[in-house]
Amino acid sequence: xxxxxxEYHAPKTVxxxxxxxxxxxxxxKLLAGxxxxxxxxxLRFAQPEHLIDINRIPELKGIRExxxxxxxxxxxxxxxLITSPILQAKVPLLCEAAKLIADxxxxxxxxxxxxxxxxxxxxxxxxxxxxxxxxxVLEGPNGRRTVAADGFFLGTYMxxxxxxxxxxxxxVPAFAAGTGYAYEKLKRKTGDWATAGCAVVIRKSGDQxxxxxxxxxxxxxxxxRVEAAEAALLGKPFNAANVQAAVEAAIAACDPAEDLxxxxxxxxxxxxxxxxxxxxxxxxxxx
Amino acid sequence: xSKKLVTVSVNGKKEEKAVEPRTLLIHFLREELNLTGAxxxxxxxxxxxxxxDIDGQSVKSCTHLAVQCDGSEVLTVEGLANKGxxxxxxxxxxxxxxxxxxxxxxxxxxxxxxxxxxxxxxxEDEIRHGMAGxxxxxxxxxxxxxxxxxxxxxxxxxxxx
Numbered sequence: 001x002x003x004x005x006x007e008y009h010a011p012k013t014v015x016x017x018x019x020x021x022x023x024x025x026x027x028x029k030l031l032a033g034x035x036x037x038x039x040x041x042x043l044r045f046a047q048p049e050h051l052i053d054i055n056r057i058p059e060l061k062g063i064r065e066x067x068x069x070x071x072x073x074x075x076x077x078x079x080x081l082i083t084s085p086i087l088q089a090k091v092p093l094l095c096e097a098a099k100l101i102a103d104x105x106x107x108x109x110x111x112x113x114x115x116x117x118x119x120x121x122x123x124x125x126x127x128x129x130x131x132x133x134x135x136x137v138l139e140g141p142n143g144r145r146t147v148a149a150d151g152f153f154l155g156t157y158m159x160x161x162x163x164x165x166x167x168x169x170x171x172v173p174a175f176a177a178g179t180g181y182a183y184e185k186l187k188r189k190t191g192d193w194a195t196a197g198c199a200v201v202i203r204k205s206g207d208q209x210x211x212x213x214x215x216x217x218x219x220x221x222x223x224x225r226v227e228a229a230e231a232a233l234l235g236k237p238f239n240a241a242n243v244q245a246a247v248e249a250a251i252a253a254c255d256p257a258e259d260l261x262x263x264x265x266x267x268x269x270x271x272x273x274x275x276x277x278x279x280x281x282x283x284x285x286x287x
Numbered sequence: 288x289s290k291k292l293v294t295v296s297v298n299g300k301k302e303e304k305a306v307e308p309r310t311l312l313i314h315f316l317r318e319e320l321n322l323t324g325a326x327x328x329x330x331x332x333x334x335x336x337x338x339x340d341i342d343g344q345s346v347k348s349c350t351h352l353a354v355q356c357d358g359s360e361v362l363t364v365e366g367l368a369n370k371g372x373x374x375x376x377x378x379x380x381x382x383x384x385x386x387x388x389x390x391x392x393x394x395x396x397x398x399x400x401x402x403x404x405x406x407x408x409x410x411e412d413e414i415r416h417g418m419a420g421x422x423x424x425x426x427x428x429x430x431x432x433x434x435x436x437x438x439x440x441x442x443x444x445x446x447x448x
Contacts, residue, residue, distance in 0.1 A: 004309065005309055007308065008352070008354050034350055034351065035350050039350065053354075103420030104419065105332075106332055106420060108345060109350070109351070191419070
């Protein structure tokens with residue numbers, strides 16, 4: 001399979017990329033790692049007239065600290081998340097979760113920004129971004145704006161990213177000492193999307209939950225934060241009854257599409273199981 | 288649609304060609320350079336039969352544009368053996384029967400070649416994870432793991448004087 005014809009552009013700066021998006025309008029698509037877009041083009045699900053390859057823009061790559069915030073360039077690839085000493089120390093959930101994404105070759109090309117901006121409910125970084133309270137820096141013709149991950153994902157292939165904007169940075173507050181975290185992803189095989197997935201970040205004060213975030217992967221048209229599950233735990237002791245209440249709240253938030261990974265009932269039940277496992281694992285890591 | 292000039296080193300040889308932007312690296316290698324070692328399998332970045340090395344990283348060449356390789360160094364399975372002497376990973380697949388039909392083998396070899404540089408002394412579990420982007424439908428993987436273990440051992444042997 002060969003993609004349809006297109007014109008190729010390789011800007012060197014974000015400013016050039018934004019200018020190209022402005023000139024070419026909705027006929028243009030940004031090319032990040034290409035491991036979603038190129039297969040879609042081969043299958044004619046996408047037929048952009050112009051591809052703007054943002055792989056040659058150095059400012060979009062790399063991981064750095066800005067005070068207590070970790071700043072991840074949107075074009076940083078998954079394998080660089082896994083091996084980043086900064087992330088291992090400050091946001092270890094991302095290192096652990098990235099190992100569950102795709103396979104070694106794909107992780108050399110697939111980027112965190114592409115995974116987020118694509119808006120595929122099967123992608124893992126949307127739910128992860130929500131639980132780590134990430135925000136996204138987007139650059140358009142009128143400059144930069146910052147939007148929270150929570151609320152960014154509107155539906156399948158729909159996000160707050162405008163057609164004339166480039167995602168530049170993912171900004172993540174460093175985990176407070178003692179933060180527990182987990183990403184539980186049920187998948188049929190290496191490289192598959194989640195049948196159901198759950199990301200959790202949790203902190204404790206004594207035996208009570210003092211902070212909690214719960215978000216789900218691939219069981220709704222977009223990643224969902226389950227505030228009702230958080231409410232079932234926040235300010236309360238972490239015990240089986242409260243975990244069960246959170247699991248039921250998460251199940252109620254599920255709206256999966258039936259496919260080869262399972263029917264609606266199965267996916268919903270598995271989402272509940274992933275929530276339970278993620279909560280227990282994250283809590284066991286709290287200090 | 289205008290063609291783009293691509294300058295790329297393939298197995299140490301400089302190649303310069305004008306390509307359509309939509310030309311995938313796998314087609315560039317197979318059809319422009321007649322390097323048919325890398326295979327076209329699933330075409331959707333799952334099977335790994337098209338795996339090559341680009342600038343020291345394993346990449347699935349069915350999901351990479353040739354124009355994106357401008358200025359890069361590409362290594363394919365044709366570049367593994369040195370003056371007729373098999374590379375340790377090739378020898379390992381041969382000695383340990385790491386193939387049956389052989390379709391996946393070029394990708395397996397290229398991934399094993401790079402993986403053993405990333406992790407020269409891997410456990411069996413690390414081999415299975417490191418090779419997880421390559422599918423084989425014949426062997427059941429057992430002998431592929433053995434082949435990689437063979438190569439790991441061989442690569443760590445002191446070079447004979």
